[in-house]
Amino acid sequence: DAVYRAGVLGRRPVVPAGPDELAERARRVMSPEAWAYVAGGAGAERTVAANRAAFDRWSIVPRMGRDVSSRDLSVELLGRRLPAPVLVAPVGAAGLVARDADVLIGGGAADVGLPYVISTQGSSPMEETAAAMGDAPRWYQLYWSTDDALVDSFVRRAEGIGADAVVVTLDTTLLGWRPRDLDLGSLPFARGIGIAQFTSDPRFLEVVRDVVQEKGGAGRGGAEVTLGALRSLLSIARETPGATLDNLRSPYPRAAVETFLRIYSKPSLTWDDIATLPGRTRLPVLVKGVLHPDDARLALEAGVAGIVVSNHGGRQVDGAIASLDALPDVAAAVGGRVPVLLDGGVRTGADVAKALALGADAILLGRPHVYGLALEGRAGVRTVLENLVAELDLTLGLSGLTSVCELRERGAEVLRRV
Numbered sequence: 001d002a003v004y005r006a007g008v009l010g011r012r013p014v015v016p017a018g019p020d021e022l023a024e025r026a027r028r029v030m031s032p033e034a035w036a037y038v039a040g041g042a043g044a045e046r047t048v049a050a051n052r053a054a055f056d057r058w059s060i061v062p063r064m065g066r067d068v069s070s071r072d073l074s075v076e077l078l079g080r081r082l083p084a085p086v087l088v089a090p091v092g093a094a095g096l097v098a099r100d101a102d103v104l105i106g107g108g109a110a111d112v113g114l115p116y117v118i119s120t121q122g123s124s125p126m127e128e129t130a131a132a133m134g135d136a137p138r139w140y141q142l143y144w145s146t147d148d149a150l151v152d153s154f155v156r157r158a159e160g161i162g163a164d165a166v167v168v169t170l171d172t173t174l175l176g177w178r179p180r181d182l183d184l185g186s187l188p189f190a191r192g193i194g195i196a197q198f199t200s201d202p203r204f205l206e207v208v209r210d211v212v213q214e215k216g217g218a219g220r221g222g223a224e225v226t227l228g229a230l231r232s233l234l235s236i237a238r239e240t241p242g243a244t245l246d247n248l249r250s251p252y253p254r255a256a257v258e259t260f261l262r263i264y265s266k267p268s269l270t271w272d273d274i275a276t277l278p279g280r281t282r283l284p285v286l287v288k289g290v291l292h293p294d295d296a297r298l299a300l301e302a303g304v305a306g307i308v309v310s311n312h313g314g315r316q317v318d319g320a321i322a323s324l325d326a327l328p329d330v331a332a333a334v335g336g337r338v339p340v341l342l343d344g345g346v347r348t349g350a351d352v353a354k355a356l357a358l359g360a361d362a363i364l365l366g367r368p369h370v371y372g373l374a375l376e377g378r379a380g381v382r383t384v385l386e387n388l389v390a391e392l393d394l395t396l397g398l399s400g401l402t403s404v405c406e407l408r409e410r411g412a413e414v415l416r417r418v
């Protein structure tokens, strides 16, 4: 209501309410490399486009003459009540967009009480992000390392910061083919961006120390490089445009980043690995990146507490099915046994309504919150989330519905395929 009223009263916001204008204005303030990394997708970006087009194939059929004067957007998810069925998707390397990006995103999410899913490739140690979030809900997104002790260390830390869940991302055991980044020669990790979870981790430090020692650093007096020194070297690299691994003078940051590249993700990951995780943490385990209903069944057999239907925002397999198109079959396979979440292409409140009517319990928002971050930091993230929720509220009411529950139950009645 406040959002709508401010608009009607004519205050001109820094963060545009329309999704295309939001992206366009963010583009103008972002560096070319940040824009390429955030906006870009895999290959010819057909799946990026498909994620959006899928929403256009469904229309809402509003019903009239119902009392919609009071509405309730709240939902219960994994035992916690959320103000709306919206989560803030994990984004790695957002440090390309703003300094302390994760702290700002976490803060913006906390301002509206929506969970931020903190990435393994976050730009601040998860403890710092969590500290900026007060008591607000946070989840942790895990990339499964080739180093099993590191997996356990990350999960312990997630428990320590009060995460409500661990989300294992399945679709990025290899990094997708991303022409915009390739053409700019600008993968953020080359500057040490997105590796803060690693450089702040005790197990990772052990691994790096071994590598440094193997390189014979001890003989030249460098083997005892402290982790603090390592971190400051990486932060110099981060703040130095044009710095790459190749022209960093010290071998240690180079060794650390190379180690990161070697262990950050496990291409041999299978359902058997996933099945071990529920026994290794007291947190509910979700998987992200499910598109096939048979994979949803395998995930249930592995003991997951929830499934995120996602194609990583079209950043991994170009030509992959749009996530909204994959949703109905996955939801049918899951049959209400665990929550089903969706991300990919959600840009408006109407999109949220369509996803929920087609079987999602909640959605995650990806790029738009990063655009809010680019434009106005923490306040920008908050505004993007507030706008989405405000539009969802109006969409529900004007469609003759008074709650998310009702939308979930009577979805078929208000949606038509066109």
Ligand code: FNR
Binding pocket: 037, 038, 039, 051, 089, 090, 091, 092, 093, 119, 120, 121, 122, 141, 169, 288, 310, 311, 312, 313, 314, 343, 344, 345, 346, 364, 365, 366, 367, 368, 370
């Ligand atoms: C991502 N995504 C992502 N997912 C994940 O599990 N871990 C991560 O570290 C990242 N990093 C990341 C960085 C950036 C810049 C983007 C845009 C996306 C994928 C993200 O969580 C989500 O699945 C998609 O962004 C959703 O699609 P939309 O909303 O961007 O269309």
